[in-house]
Amino acid sequence: MQLVNIGYGNMISAERIIAIVSPDAAPVKRLVQNARDKGMLIDASCGRKTKAVIITDSDHVVLSAVQPETVAHRISDDKNEE
Numbered sequence: 001m002q003l004v005n006i007g008y009g010n011m012i013s014a015e016r017i018i019a020i021v022s023p024d025a026a027p028v029k030r031l032v033q034n035a036r037d038k039g040m041l042i043d044a045s046c047g048r049k050t051k052a053v054i055i056t057d058s059d060h061v062v063l064s065a066v067q068p069e070t071v072a073h074r075i076s077d078d079k080n081e082e
Contacts, residue, residue: 004074007066010044012054014075019055020068028053035061 003011021028032053035041040060045051048065055061064071 002078004071004078006044006052006054006062006064006071008044008046008048010046010064012044012056012062014078016056016058017054017075018057020071021053021055022068023050023053023063031055032061032063035059 002014004014004017006012023029023032032041042060042062045063045065050063050065052064052066052068052071053061054064054071
């Protein structure tokens with residue numbers, strides 16, 4: 001299992017990630033609210049502004065304070081090391 005740092009000491013399994021998106025669009029805001037209502041939201045932003053929304057294959061939605069490009073870069077760097 002490969003873990004990826006999503007900011008401030010928080011890690012997520014890279015194999016479970018489906019998408020990493022910016023939180024600015026209205027459909028993404030609805031997705032976050034729906035996940036919050038269903039109890040499937042994980043806030044890993046540590047009280048900071050959300051810059052990335054990570055969607056997993058288990059329908060969990062994870063909020064991160066790190067840019068989506070940074071998370072994607074960390075995933076690709078970890079895969080290149082193997």
